[in-house]
Amino acid sequence: MKEKVGLIYNASRKENFELIDKIEKFLHSKGISTWHGKTGVEKTDWEFLKESLDFAIVLGGDGTLLGASRILAPKGIPMFGVNTGHLGFLTEGRPGNILELIEKILSNEYRIEERAMLCGYILSSDPLNSEQGPMFALNDIIISRGTNYKMIHMTLNVDDKPVADYIADGLIISTPTGSTAYALSAGGAVMDPGIHGIEIVPICAHSLTNRPHIVADNRILTITFNKQHEGTILQIDGQETFTINNGRKVRISRAAHTVKLLRLLGDESEFYWTIRKKFHWGSLAK
Template sequence: QIAGKKSGHSIAELGAATDLLVVAGGDGSILRVVGQLGENIKPIFGINVGSLGFLTTASSSTYREAVECIARDRINFSQRALLEARVTLGDKRTNKMIALNDAVLSRGELSRLVMLCTRVNGEPLTEFNADGLIVATPTGSTAYSLSAGGPILDPESGVFVITPICPHVLTNRSIIVADDSIIDIQASDPDYPVFLTLDGRRPIHVERESIVTIRKAKRTLPLASLPEASFFSVVRQKLKWSGSNV
């Protein structure tokens, strides 16, 4: 929508016809746009009018400065890794699904742990007995994974993080893997449903014996920022890090 009116074009169509997408909203708005772009990934400049704004670079009060920087080509770009997920059941496979933040496998409505057998590059990692499992990009490391106890990753660190959600085994902790790894996850208990969610979008029911394969997408997202902005300044500001209080 533009000024409250529908443009008549889909996000994918706009992406195919533009060099830079300016998204006004919060992190959720950017995630929704990325999900709708499909293969037409284009640079995104975020203006924060939401509540958090890890992915946005300008606020609603500084949008004039942002527009001037865009017009004068005075913006920087951080190449953000995307992940892709596919669900395989026998000889059937879903289309590739793209996410900027994370892919989450979680239990359904029943308040019961699920068992998720996880392999990395074909080698068994472990069977997580937990509420669910998060596979996050460095960009997504400051989202759900962080809330679940995962580490903060530099956006261009070249890794993914696998974080269990409320694991029953206390030694189950986040593990960092190279972003060229192939991660396969399969629900071990057929009696309880498991759902796959990418970037908080509509959940997909993972059928019994299905394998969810997660890997790095071939394309990256160029995320724009103002010249003076940096990842660490955003972390300090958003997480209110101000040094020792002692």
């Protein structure tokens, strides 16, 4: 029996308010209480969520779900995404039949799909300087030259063993979920979400030998910088940005927790159905 449901929505999209009101009235009629969390406004308070929620309904696009995942996943709260944005690759439902879909969830006609997250830290060689982190990402952690016109000189170590040197505009460290996002645009492989791997994709590398590759997700990745790199930034899911000051390095591993996505039973919840429908993956030219 579900007792409390979170309603998380992009408050900058006015069309979400009518839908939230509709969902809330439906849940209240079932004796289920609700909790609101807004995104897309200057100040949010749902990051400090202490309530125990059975699950959360996330209204918006993929960006809204990515932002919600960084807060809800560490608390073990499952999410059901409803696409009111653009692509909606990660979301499950659509506004038109939302009450019917929620009814299925309340009737336990769903499965839990777990997606891996990354955990990142910015480390300092100076013991007097504190580390930054943990930073959690569902899609990717990106190292970028930012507004600096110079390429970045980096070395990638896997479990403290040197693997590759890069002179590039940046480096994408991606989960299987993120393999269909920026990593795909940069030439990376599409990864089945069930794969236990981390994809490393260089951005515009100045070398013919730097290619995307995948490592097991029980590895620890360390990226060090071989020259002054003022202006280099680290981005979490393309939403949170941190500066990597000179003398610092980045450590990335699989997070201890996963994102729990509520998936309704049926083909439309299956990864390959989604990628063919949304991206026309594997389709022949007509």
